[in-house]
Amino acid sequence: MSYLDEGHTIKSWLTSTDHKRIAILYAISISVFFFVGGAAATLIRLELATPAGDLVSHDTYNRLFTAHGVIMVWLFLIPSIPSVFGNFLLPLMIGAKDLAFPRLNLLSWYLYVAGGVLVLCALAAGGVDTGWTFYTPYSTMFSNGYVVLTLFGVFVTGFSSILTGLNFIVTVHHLRMPGMGWFRLPLFIWAIYATSLILVLATPVLAMTTLLLVAERLWHIGVFDPALGGDPILFQHLFWFYSHPAVYIMVLPAMGVASEIIPCFARQRIFGYRFMAYAILGIASIGFLVWGHHMFVSGQSMAASMVFSLLSFLVAIPSAIKVFNWTATLYKGSLRFEAPMLYALGFVGLFMIGGLTGLFLASLALDVHLTDTYFVVSHFHYIMVGGTVMAYFGALHFWWPKVTGKLVPDLWARIAAVLIFLGFNFTFFPQYLLGVAGMPRRYHQYPPQFQVLHLLSSAGAVVLAIGYLLPLFYLAWSLRYGQRASANPWDARGLEWETSSPPPTHNFTHPPQLPERVYDYDPTSPRAVAQ
Amino acid sequence: MSAVTMSEQGEAPRLGMWVFLASEFLFFGGLLLAYVYARSHWPEGFAQAGSHTHVVLGTLNTALLLTSSAVIAVAVACAEDYRRWSRRLLWVTFVLGLAFLAVKGLEYWKEWGEHLVPGPDFALHAPGAELFFLLYFLLTGVHTVHMLAGLVVVGTLAGRGAREATHVEVGALYWHFVDIVWIFLYPLLYLVGRAS
Ligand code: HEM
Ligand SMILES: [Cu+2]
Numbered sequence: 001m002s003y004l005d006e007g008h009t010i011k012s013w014l015t016s017t018d019h020k021r022i023a024i025l026y027a028i029s030i031s032v033f034f035f036v037g038g039a040a041a042t043l044i045r046l047e048l049a050t051p052a053g054d055l056v057s058h059d060t061y062n063r064l065f066t067a068h069g070v071i072m073v074w075l076f077l078i079p080s081i082p083s084v085f086g087n088f089l090l091p092l093m094i095g096a097k098d099l100a101f102p103r104l105n106l107l108s109w110y111l112y113v114a115g116g117v118l119v120l121c122a123l124a125a126g127g128v129d130t131g132w133t134f135y136t137p138y139s140t141m142f143s144n145g146y147v148v149l150t151l152f153g154v155f156v157t158g159f160s161s162i163l164t165g166l167n168f169i170v171t172v173h174h175l176r177m178p179g180m181g182w183f184r185l186p187l188f189i190w191a192i193y194a195t196s197l198i199l200v201l202a203t204p205v206l207a208m209t210t211l212l213l214v215a216e217r218l219w220h221i222g223v224f225d226p227a228l229g230g231d232p233i234l235f236q237h238l239f240w241f242y243s244h245p246a247v248y249i250m251v252l253p254a255m256g257v258a259s260e261i262i263p264c265f266a267r268q269r270i271f272g273y274r275f276m277a278y279a280i281l282g283i284a285s286i287g288f289l290v291w292g293h294h295m296f297v298s299g300q301s302m303a304a305s306m307v308f309s310l311l312s313f314l315v316a317i318p319s320a321i322k323v324f325n326w327t328a329t330l331y332k333g334s335l336r337f338e339a340p341m342l343y344a345l346g347f348v349g350l351f352m353i354g355g356l357t358g359l360f361l362a363s364l365a366l367d368v369h370l371t372d373t374y375f376v377v378s379h380f381h382y383i384m385v386g387g388t389v390m391a392y393f394g395a396l397h398f399w400w401p402k403v404t405g406k407l408v409p410d411l412w413a414r415i416a417a418v419l420i421f422l423g424f425n426f427t428f429f430p431q432y433l434l435g436v437a438g439m440p441r442r443y444h445q446y447p448p449q450f451q452v453l454h455l456l457s458s459a460g461a462v463v464l465a466i467g468y469l470l471p472l473f474y475l476a477w478s479l480r481y482g483q484r485a486s487a488n489p490w491d492a493r494g495l496e497w498e499t500s501s502p503p504p505t506h507n508f509t510h511p512p513q514l515p516e517r518v519y520d521y522d523p524t525s526p527r528a529v530a531q
Numbered sequence: 532m533s534a535v536t537m538s539e540q541g542e543a544p545r546l547g548m549w550v551f552l553a554s555e556f557l558f559f560g561g562l563l564l565a566y567v568y569a570r571s572h573w574p575e576g577f578a579q580a581g582s583h584t585h586v587v588l589g590t591l592n593t594a595l596l597l598t599s600s601a602v603i604a605v606a607v608a609c610a611e612d613y614r615r616w617s618r619r620l621l622w623v624t625f626v627l628g629l630a631f632l633a634v635k636g637l638e639y640w641k642e643w644g645e646h647l648v649p650g651p652d653f654a655l656h657a658p659g660a661e662l663f664f665l666l667y668f669l670l671t672g673v674h675t676v677h678m679l680a681g682l683v684v685v686g687t688l689a690g691r692g693a694r695e696a697t698h699v700e701v702g703a704l705y706w707h708f709v710d711i712v713w714i715f716l717y718p719l720l721y722l723v724g725r726a727s
Contacts, residue, residue, distance in 0.1 A: 100543045100547065101543070101547065162551075162554050165550075165554075166547055166550045166551055166554070167547075169546070169550050170543050170546050170547045170550065173546055174542055174543045174546065175543075200550055200553060200554045201553060201554065201557055202557075203554070204554050204555070204557040204558040204560075204561065205557050205558075205560065205561040207558060207561075208558055208559075208560075208561030208562050208565075209561060211562075211669065211673075212561075212562075212565055212669070215665060215669060219649050219650065219665065221649050221661050221662055221665045222662060223565065223569070223662065223665070229572075229573070229658055229659065229662070230662075231568070231572065234565065234568055238561055238564070238565070241561075
């Protein structure tokens with residue numbers, strides 16, 4: 001009996017400690033937030049179609065981009081791949097029955113939902129206008145938005161992050177099946193493991209920063225406000241100490257997904273497995289040391305800026321190793337271009353562009369010109385949307401048969417993948433040009449000479465939106481009418497494919513067979529497609 | 532915990548607690564950074580405000596907590612073979628923890644009376660003094676929340692009787708951590724202001 005048949009009542013879902021069901025709870029809730037955040041983005045792009053501020057007031061505009069940022073960062077991207085696919089796959093991939101602490105896992109989901117609801121309440125009450133970065137002293141002394149309520153929501157979801165990370169770390173250490181050494185772990189597990197370390201070590205700093213911010217806002221005591229004797233730079237240090245590593249919370253799991261999909265559709269062992277694992281750990285650890293690159297124009301000392309600049313360049317090395325190794329995995333493979341592969345390849349390309357433009361920003365002199373322009377906006381969207389969201393969709397299509405037991409209509413899935421890739425570039429590439437030309441971020445009106453590029457960007461957003469909406473329909477369709485999936489429809493390696501689709505409640509009816517080596521693909525033997 | 536096989540029952544909670552404590556370390560780390568930074572910014576204000584904390588009560592509390600840590604360490608040592616003693620010692624730890632909170636409450640009450648709680652009628656005027664007390668209340672407040680959690684843990688272990696020795700060990704790990712945090716807070720909040 002599959003885990004889906006374990007009970008059909010709402011209660012059987014809301015009280016389940018099965019990691020697979022909790023993964024689905026996450027998938028549903030983050031999708032809701034994805035569409036709320038997306039609605040805000042739509043309004044932003046509509047406003048920016050013309051130079052005049054004619055659709056919304058500047059105040060509403062500020063609230064829109066703040067809502068968009070807060071929701072997308074904390075309620076979608078941070079939990080996306082780890083909480084959905086990490087939850088579903090981690091025990092399956094290591095041959096375990098569940099996570100180490102199943103009830104804690106359910107608690108994490110409730111905390112996440114509670115935090116999300118608090119943020120939505122703040123939004124319904126009127127929203128916040130500080131930007132997702134909550135820079136002080138604006139956020140503490142001047143903003144008239146619901147800063148405290150929103151931050152409280154972020155604070156609560158933080159505990160969900162910490163507990164999820166803790167659960168994953170302990171699971172990887174203790175529940176690997178006999179014989180599964182560290183260097184037999186799929187790279188997805190390595191990525192989830194490194195991400196968990198960041199979740200556990202960075203999130204508490206954000207929690208305390210919000211506490212200090214709220215204290216200053218409520219009691220007007222100068223922690224961060226210079227007029228009261230505080231120091232805004234302290235806030236920026238604390239905030240970015242969390243928020244830079246947080247960008248790796250978003251992108252490392254995406255790298256893990258690409259490392260699963262690419263070998264499968266290239267029928268080739270992943271190139272440089274150990275280097276890939278070390279690169280993941282390298283990115284996670286150096287990622288803790290580069291936060292000051294967000295503060296080049298804040299007045300921090302030149303010596304500090306130079307060190308942060310150098311360290312930021314260092315992060316690029318393990319990131320580049322990964323891109324090279326994915327590419328090398330394709331070399332002489334027998335490639336197939338089904339939907340998951342299209343998403344994975346899209347991920348690699350867009351991540352590369354995002355990473356390279358990160359190097360532009362990490363160069364001190366250049367950053368003075370580019371900081372707070374659309375160049376930065378484009379940089380991080382290339383990585384967070386082009387990278388993480390792309391990989392999230394890749395994972396969705398790759399593991400959908402495993403999760404639901406149904407095949408995805410591949411033609412539709414490919415159409416959506418292509419639309420998303422084109423729509424994405426169409427939306428965000430013009431923003432690089434806007435940034436270089438000097439268009440600042442976070443304004444609702446602009447000089448007319450920027451209109452052509454803004455209009456292109458808004459038009460691209462329409463294509464992108466269609467691309468994102470399509471899966472909603474064909475995935476729902478496949479649930480009802482889709483072809484039944486076999487245990488291993490992609491002829492993929494990895495223990496999750498050894499059990500039925502969908503898996504039984506305890507994951508494996510008999511202990512899975514541990515393969516000789518990880519990613520044991522052979523490009524010379526044709527793919528067995530047993531559907 | 533259906534998934535955990537017998538041999539892992541002890542190991543998983545232990546590692547879980549260590550990971551949790553690593554996270555906790557960074558909770559306090561953020562606040563302590565703010566403290567260190569603000570102190571270097573306002574040395575006089577911090578020194579003046581620091582001399583208004585109740586050093587006798589703080590010292591008493593330090594003694595209470597250190598004793599409780601020693602007691603719970605013995606409880607861990609007894610957990611395997613002397614379970615009744617282990618439970619009794621856990622109760623002693625619990626009572627010492629309660630005493631700590633009572634003293635802390637008394638201290639807060641006195642500070643309220645002396646207008647040392649940040650707000651419109653705050654008593655001290657040196658710049659930075661109010662910030663000192665804001666951080667004082669945040670640091671000791673977050674610590675108190677941890678004490679309360681620790682009391683729940685120790686109380687449960689003492690009341691129900693731990694089924695396994697490792698549970699006592701894991702609970703004690705947490706208790707020691709809360710103690711160690713206090714070992715940092717005590718000099719920073721009560722002593723340095725008086726030394727300068
Ligand atoms: C090669 C690696 C990377 C480098 C060298 C890099 C560099 C930078 C620099 C220097 C900035 C600051 C620009 C400014 O404010 O003037 C920045 C901003 C940003 N980056 Fe990256 N980055 C890298 C990877 C990433 C990744 C992987 C993500 C997300 C998954 C990301 C997300 C962001 C975000 C969100 C911002 C803007 C924050 C804000 O001001 O709102 N970056 N990046
Ligand atoms: Cu950064």
